[in-house]
Amino acid sequence: MTETKYASPRAKERASQREAGPKPQNFVQIRNRRRLRAALKHALLIVTATLMLYPVIWLIVSSLRPSDEIFRNPGLVIGDPQWSNYSEGWNGLAQPFGVFLLNSALVVLGCIVGNLISCSMAAYAFAKLRFTGRRMWFAIMLVSIMLPIHVLIVPQYIFFANLGWVNTFIPLILPKFLATDAFFVFLMVQFIRGIPNELLEAARLDGCGHPRIFMSIILPLMVPALATTAIFTFIWTWNDFFSQLIYLTDPNLMTVPVALRGFMDSSSSTNWGPLFAMSVVSLVPIFFVFLFGQRLLVQGIARTGGK
Amino acid sequence: MSSLGELRRVAKSAKGAVEDKAARTKDNKAAYLFLLPWLIGLGLITIIPMVSSLVLSFTDYNLLRAPSFNGLDNWIHMLSDEHLQNSLRVTFTYVFISVPLQLGFALALAVLLNRGLRGLAFYRSIYYLPSLLGTSVAIAVLWRAVFGGEGLVNQVLAVFGINGESWIGSPDTALSTLVVLNVWTFGSPMVIFLAGLRQIPEGYYDAAQVDGAGAWTRFTRITLPLLTPIIFFNLVLQVVHTFQAFTQAFVISGGTGGPLDSTLFYTVYLYKRGFGNFDMGYASALAWLLVLIIAAFTAINFWAAKYWVFYDD
Known part of the structure; x- marks a missing residue:
């Protein structure tokens, strides 16, 4: 001992x-x-x-209480649910709230499609192809993940304004088709690297070109990474306020965050019930995505963040 | 491998080995075709705007008339711009207080949750949820209601006989409500920490325990050193993110950054100058200063990493 x-x-x-x-x-x-x-x-x-x-x-x-009770009751017991908050809030702005939900859904959908196509293409090249300048481009891609959007927003705005695209969804969606969310390129590179080279070699021997390999081997195998990207894009775009605030000023085109902020500024201090109701409505999609996608979200974060 | 680890590897391999160029044929044509959307985006959406905003920062431009060069005027004006100084002070305070707090919480809870705790998945989900909601306008609305004069916090305080002022209405406390909001979103760094903790071989702890190391010693001698690369990754990422925080300060202060500039985040000020006053030249100069600040802090972080980050490879 x-x-x-x-x-x-x-x-x-x-x-x-x-x-x-x-x-x-x-x-x-x-x-x-x-x-x-x-x-x-x-x-x-x-x-x-x-x-x-x-x-x-x-x-x-x-959100189910009368407005004057909200600031007197810190508890969680509801007396008589005021569903009228929801109908009042739904019609509280120039357009019914459904319009903003639809606008947000369109932007989100466009961004998801764009990210899935462009990021997976770039990721395949970085992960499995050998080409001149690969290391340099890869380093640029990694650095661009951290670049603040603010340094780009002024010239981008001028550019899109000159094309007459302010108050359209194009400035919000087009960049996604050009893989500007480099974070997802990186996430997919990580994933594609895990696909065995032998599989690709075999396909090549069978006479498959790169487009074919990409479409019928890589994409089907990387469905989890695609799903993760779709979910993250959904949440980030749904919550995105800065660029939507800048590009969308027409009340018919406003997305949920922009509309909600307008609602908050326009509603008097006595109108919290409907405002709360629409806040809840705006969070419902995120909550559902979280509920069904949380395993992928957690894995996605862990994979790109873990050592 | 995190993106930072990856960058480190790229830099390392660039210095070292000569690639076996002859070993395999290259697929230049295919590769550049696959990269095409990304390359166009890099040019049109990233590099050209970056260069243009640098050029614009030396001009006077309000979108209506063509930009006119005014030399260093914008940059010189920044030296005496009181709002800018306020916004820098607010932003630095915010970053320096909320990032360590947030990462501290994230690490503490990750350690608590690690190692076969029953209900791990349940807790992880609950702690993670706020980080998905945190940047939404709805939560900013909620925060106004929680920290307002008759808000939830003061209602609870009233139960204990304390009469609180509006937390958001007072310049002394407005920023701290935003710090709380940022700390509230500790879930996503926590998930990264959890993934890192799982990589530490169980055997290290067993060996330490046999040697009689207590829980605290095991934490400081095994967990912390092996986790430093991930702490570093989280730190760099959160500093970069937090410098760019916008939505919450903007919405909670009603777009003003008030009261008395106390929540005037850098980006809020940039928005006010660029898209409130359409002072595009000055806003471009502000944007470039922000990039320089963020780059400087990232560089400092990388430099300091030599002294405290431990790589196991």
Whole structure:
């Protein structure tokens, strides 16, 4: 026993303390102590989770309350649900809220299609093809992930304004067809690298060209990466406010975030019920995407972020 | 491999080995065809606008008349622009306080959640959800209602007999409500930490435990050092993101960055100058200053990484 080597003098000290100190008498005691520790951990985690979600739940509950009650009731009990908040909010702006939902859905759809096509093409080239300048282009792509959009927005706006494309969805969607969301290129590169080269070699020996390999081998195998991209694009575009605020000023073309912000600025301080109701409506799609796509979201983040 | 790890590898291999050029034929034609959309985007949507905004930063331009060169006027004006100084102070405070807090929370909860905890997936989902909602306008609306004069926070405080002022209406506290909002979205760095924690071989902990290392020692001697590349990745990414924060400050302050410039994020000020006053020349100069600031901080981060980031390869 005296020959045992310890990681550090402190470890040695602690080990000897442990031997001398009151030792758990039996397995029951050890098990109880472990259970107590687990219970404390869970209590801490549950309290944190409750604190975090409370405001969101309060938002949902309050959206069913009369406006004058919202700021008097921090609790979660609803007396008489005011569904009228929803109908009032739905028709609270120049257009019914459904128009904004549809506009957002169109922009989101366009962005998803654009990202899926352009990013997967670029990713295939970076992951599996050998070409001159590959390393340089790849480094540029990686650096562009971190480039702030603000340095581009002024000239882009001038450019799109000159083409007469302000108050259209083109400035929001077109860049996605040109793979400007380099983050997704990177995510897909990571994924395609995992596809065995032997598979591609075999296809090549069978006479497949690159377009064929891409369409019938790469794309079907990278469905999880495509799904992750679609989900992230959905959430980011749905929430995107900066560029939609800049390009969409026509009330008929406003997307949900822009409309909601207009609603907030125009509604008087007594009109919180309908405003809350439309806030909830605007979060519903995100919530569903999260519900069905969270496994992919978590994997996607972990894969591109993990070491 | 994170994008940063990847970049490091690219840089490393560029210095080192000569590629076996003859080994395989190249697919130049196919590759550039597949890259075509990306290359067009890089040119039209990224590089040309970058260069144009640099050029515009030396002009006076309001969209109506053609830009006219005014030399260094925009850049000199920045030196005496009080709002800019306010916005820099606000933005730096915001970045320096909310990034460490957010990453601290993310790391603490990732460590708590790691290692076979029952209900891990459930907790992870709940903690992750706010980071998806956090930048939406709806949550900004909610934040106004939570931290307003009669908001949720003050309602709860009133139960304890404390009469709170509006957190958003006071220049002393408005920024802190935004910090809270940013910390609230710690879920996405947490998920990255969780993935990193899973890469640490269980054997290290077993060996340490046999040697009598306590939980804290195991954390500081094994977990932290092996996690430094991921902490670094999260740090660089969050600093870059946080400098660009816009929506929440814009919506919560009603587009003003007030009260008294106390939530005037850099990007909010840039928006006001560029798309409020249509001062495109000045806004371009502001945008370039932001790029320089972010680049400088990223460079400092990379330089400092030599002293604290531990690579296991």
